[in-house]
Amino acid sequence: MAPSPAAAMPLAAEPDDPEVVEVEIEEEEERGVKKGGGVAELEVEGLVVGSYCHDVLLRGGRVVGETLGGAAAFVSNVLDAASPAGASLAVVSKVGHDFAYATAAAPARHRPVLCASPTTSFHARFSDDAASAHAPDRQLRRVHACDPIYPADLPDRHFAYGLAVGVAGEVLPETLERMIRLCRAVLVDAQAMIRAFDGDAKGGGAVRHVALEATPYARLLPRVAFLKASSEEAPYVGVETARRRCCVIVTEGRDGCRLYWDGGEARVAPFPAVQVDPTGAGDSFLAGFASGLLWGLSATDAALLGNFFGAAAVSQVGVPTFDPKMLQAVKQILEKAIKRPCTHLNGNTFTFQRSNIHDELHKSLQEAAMLVCEQKQVNSPATYNVLALVHPGHFRIRLIPG
């Protein structure tokens, strides 16, 4: 189906909601929007909700790496790097006193809330067989579960946009509902809603998926702007039903992604990457996509930025470090392509159409993606046998020599 030229998406909160009117007034005052024709310098604050975790990567029964994980870690890494000037972030994340990445030189970027229970942790077991773009490449087991994030844990102020990015069931339905009230547009990762765990007393157990429709999150979908799912999660989301309530984005690994909305769909092409660790690709995609919206791109164009950061994520183990030259190149490309950033998340609608700059944007970002590949090849010592190839020595990650 060809993308519709001008589909529109309502805001997360209802337009006649008194809270929305209040938000608009407050936002205008806070941002110092110049009235009477002056150029507006917009300040946009986003809210990320989901806990950091410890990831243990295993291959052939051996631990090959231990890294900072949790979608909030990957998401804030990309949003901090790629958002336009004037955009800031609040992150609500919970960890235990055992959290291993609070004091390292390259820590979790935003301070988490400390709890008595241990930090959420996952074991990711990678198979030696080459996975297809649509097949699971790892088996996840939750080993510990930290406390859930309650509505009262969210800051008591309004945000331009919010990302619900739980990994272990920590974003409760009532917490998502509160996010929807606080944020003008909410983007949700399906993994925050459809994961179930074959539990033991400490919260350990294999990760399973349940049908979204059977969860208490389903009724909130009409008030969500974008729902992202991997191809593995898509059957549990029920794309045909969900797309009538919000825009659904299905990521397809090295094949890029597809957007489905009520009345249209679009495929967005991927970028080249040498994959060493698939962890965090979906998270980095979602954050790249959100930053594309912040730059003022249509959803289909913003998905290019999602694919770009998804590809960058798989090129490194754990939360990636971005080459400043690459980031500068990306921002220059966006500044050149877009005359006025920060419009869509503050406006009344999202647009979906593939713009006339789409192909040019893809081509320019492809050149920046080559910088990521080149940087990887220069930095990679052949001393660590990690997941697929090798990875630059990095103090945020403990790699186990092969």
Ligand SMILES: Nc1ncnc2c1ncn2[C@@H]1O[C@H](COP(=O)(O)OP(=O)(O)O)[C@@H](O)[C@H]1O
């Ligand atoms: N091998 C790859 N090469 C290029 N891009 C990739 C690769 N793997 C993932 N990506 C990018 O990251 C996005 C998310 O990856 P995917 O594997 O679908 O999600 P998840 O990590 O949730 O399983 C993809 O849509 C794509 O843009």
Ligand SMILES: O=P([O-])([O-])O[C@@H]1[C@@H](O)[C@H](O)[C@@H](O)[C@H](O)[C@@H]1O
């Ligand atoms: O790889 P991805 O699907 O984008 O997201 C991953 C989660 O599925 C996983 O539970 C978590 O431990 C990782 O750190 C990462 O957040």
